[in-house]
Amino acid sequence: MASGLHNSDIPNPVLRWIDQRMPVFTMMQKEYGSFPTPRNFNYFWNFGALAMVNLVIMIATGVFLAMHYTPHTSMAFDSVERIMRDVNYGWLLRYVHANGASMFFIVVYIHIWRGMYYGSYKAPRELLWMLGVAIFLLMMATAFMGYVLPWGQMSFWGATVITNLFSAFPVVGEWIVQLLWGGFSVDNPTLNRFFALHYLLPFVIVGVVFLHVVALHITGSNNPLGIEPKGPQDTLPFHPYYTAKDSFGLVIYFIVFAAIVFFAPNYLGHPDNYIPANPLVTPAHIVPEWYFLPFYAILRAVPDKLGGVLMMFGSILVWFVLPWLDRSPVRSMRFRPIARIAFLLWTAAFLVLLYCGGKPAEEPYVTISRLATAYYFAYFLVILPLLARLEKPLPLPESIARAVLGGGPLPGGAAAKPMEKA
Amino acid sequence: MFRTTLKAFAVLGSLVAFAPAPASAAGGEEIHIPDTRFSFDGIFGTYDRASAQRGFQIYKEVCANCHAMHLLSYRNLRALGLTEAQVAAIASTVQIQDGPNDEGQMFERPGRPSDRFRSPFANPQAARAANNGALPPDLSVIAKARAGGADYLYALLTGYGDPPPGVTVMEGMNYNRYFPGHQIAMAAPLNEGQVEFSDGTPSTLENMARDVSTFLQWAAEPELEERRAMGIKIILFLTVLAGLAYAVKRKIWADVH
């Protein structure tokens, strides 16, 4: 073997020649072949892979839709309908893309929920978690700008309302809003730049996803027990065990996706977005897409303009510091009886906010939203920090293999050392 | 146990997440739109071609006096079962503005199948001026642009009547049970016997409303039949693949559990 070449053990000579010079195949084998993965994943651990596939679907359909879309206020709406009517399989590409956004958020919400329930954000995975929150924020920005592109009534008024959020900031607010608009209202310059950014941001997401995976492969995956693998008996090679499990999950996900795309493609959308944008008439009841509703409800729950905007942004930004708010050494809620209930209540509050966000801003929804918002923040800022001190966790199993293969938690002792390393 | 409650919660959560954003009119009462049976209902439903053709005739003779459908072309009517010659004949009955010619003038010529449906008014201002200030909406995607879709259109077209006691209708407005706010600028557009169908279908209000709703649903979702047929095949395929993938997963994991 010549010096300077990578020492490759790929059997195929052509692949080995490449691998010696650029060891991508060794890397793939290491990171996705033999990568040691906890043997006790449940199906919640499919959702990372599903999100990855969903991102690829969104970029692929998006690139092909962009070949037919016209980002101009006078032509955008008609160009989208032309995709639906005249472009070969255009309706399929557009419905996959539009409902793919909803699927993406469903998948990512479950992925985030899993991270919160099983304590995946805790040391040493804080950065992995924070990169995930960054991906979520980028997704929200991308989805928002994508929804503007068809230039229907909801597109236009959604864009107007969301960009006006920034006017809440003192001194610089108006300046920021004009910067976003490129004019004095949401108009052609806005549409044009939103299209440019909507095309760009997914590739930024790809970059952050790459970092997310790099960070994951340093710490390894968390698992439903929240304890670190202690040796080979606790792990399985990623392939074929988790490739097979992810493939099955993927097919189920495709079935759900297909059911929506082919049989209820407009169910998650709003009829008003099939009315061309009209800057003179606001629809009677404007709502964002369903995946923004919890945050929209928080915005409306606060009677102060700036306060509402800050609370709304804060409701996601608080996730960044979650690893430091929850100092309990036990990761999985399975072993935290009180925190588990508090977290399920938080989940309920999130769903209540989702529901209230779609309702008119009137009673009783306003009061319910306020209570749910209060609990949303109390969970992060009060309950978790307190429980870290006060809660007595259940005994942890000695190892993953013991728990999986019937050992169960050891009676009595051994529970006192919940986390193996700092 | 832990896991079952957890799963129940996850399922519940996804159900709530799937609940559509309710489209209630803020401040107004909820109007219940009755469910009308259409040929395209359900996952195996298809468009009743004869009904949609009659619906097009109603659109052409009645609605098109005020309502544009600028996203449709005459060639699209082939999908309703009209022959190429019939489409060409329909297109040639309208005058389409074209140009400019070599002298720089716009001119009118008979329509061709590739032309879009001719709009009754040159621009929205002209449409308002001719309609007491109300703008007749473009009907190209109206079935997608109204909550309730074709059910709503049918209800609206059959929902005219005298206002209930105590309700006064403003000058130039008409009472309609199903229109949000109940006061609509459009006068009852369909009247019994207004259109003569060549297939002998009696032109009752209900028949005409059903036909024109079917036509408008087709106009808004011309891909519906192809979409559902493809969806059934794809879901069957994926179901088999899911079974296979599960079997492979079970086999692979057999030596671990």
Next chain:
Amino acid sequence: MAASGGASASEGTPRRDFLNLVTASFAAVGVGAVAWPFIASMQPARDVLALASTDVDLAPIAAGQAITVMWRGKPIFVRSRTPEEIQAARAVPLSELKDPATDQSRIQRDPWLIVIGICTHLGCVPLGQKPTDPRGDYGGWFCPCHGSHYDTSGRIRKGPAPLNLAVPPYAFTSDTKIRIG
């Protein structure tokens, strides 16, 4: 994905191999089927296919003159040829032609020659429509990009182009009107 199970192939039974093979084949069919709508979406859309006809009024074109009209985004040369030009086109023996075709086979009615004004070499628009243009060595058209010469029937006579200027589908709708496409 699941089928290339290298790590587990050692203890594979025939049934499992078969299962893997069937699953992988199914998945491959699925992936192939997904690719098709993407490719098809780049083909001309239905409205593009429908915009296929252009009407041309021939009345204002004097003998020896030519006009250029647009059809499917391409220039169409409509030339009213003089008797001498027609004579010249018909006098050429087929053996002298690179892409043999009689003048009669390329026209419908005298004096009208109607061809697609795209050089068959690499797609430039040849000169020769305006009276001041160079018309090449054979009195027809001359492509300035790579020096192809076309005669008064639009046939290639000299230069790198392999074929005659193409004749579009057209029909006379009256004595002085044609519809292209």
